[in-house]
Amino acid sequence: MLLHTLGHSVRNRVIRFNFHRSGETVSRYFKSALYAIGELRNEFIKPTPPETPYKIKSKDCIGAIDVTHIKARVPKENEAAFRGRKSYPTQNVLPTVDFDLRFTYMLVGWKGSSHDVVVLKNALKRSDGLCVPTGKYYLADGGYSTRNGFISPYCATIYYLKEFISIQPTNSKELFNL
Numbered sequence: 001m002l003l004h005t006l007g008h009s010v011r012n013r014v015i016r017f018n019f020h021r022s023g024e025t026v027s028r029y030f031k032s033a034l035y036a037i038g039e040l041r042n043e044f045i046k047p048t049p050p051e052t053p054y055k056i057k058s059k060d061c062i063g064a065i066d067v068t069h070i071k072a073r074v075p076k077e078n079e080a081a082f083r084g085r086k087s088y089p090t091q092n093v094l095p096t097v098d099f100d101l102r103f104t105y106m107l108v109g110w111k112g113s114s115h116d117v118v119v120l121k122n123a124l125k126r127s128d129g130l131c132v133p134t135g136k137y138y139l140a141d142g143g144y145s146t147r148n149g150f151i152s153p154y155c156a157t158i159y160y161l162k163e164f165i166s167i168q169p170t171n172s173k174e175l176f177n178l
Helices: 004-006 012-019 022-037 076-082 117-123 172-177
Strands: 059-066 068-071 088-098 103-111 138-140
Touching: 004 012, 004 022, 012 022, 012 059, 088 117
Parallel strands: 059 138
Antiparallel strands: 059 088, 068 088, 088 103
């Protein structure tokens, strides 16, 4: 029931009808299963180790960071605050990943209209927030500026890999972005 609800973004009454259960039963087991998944967070979200991954030993990069928008269901009166780039309400989710594509940090729940930098600043100042070891950095997209602990591509310069399929870098900035 949990996977069906999350995967298809359906309401309790639809699940109640499809699975022939009472609303109270659906609600109780949804809450219980969601709690159990939350308890697995320490199994799947691991802090970044301070050493540089073997894949990029000559560098001090420890992973990548970017905010993404996830569809959100909010009361009608709150929709405006959760509407950003998308035509529907979203929440910002800030994940970081290492070079083995494992999540190392996750911050969820920000309104879709919040800017990436605001979400990042909040993640950095939390007591249980994102910690960047001294001398290390995360790769970030163009929505961030380069600062201690984060390096982003040059502005107004090509940096998407699909654009480099037919175009070779012509200067040092394009090469860096690639």
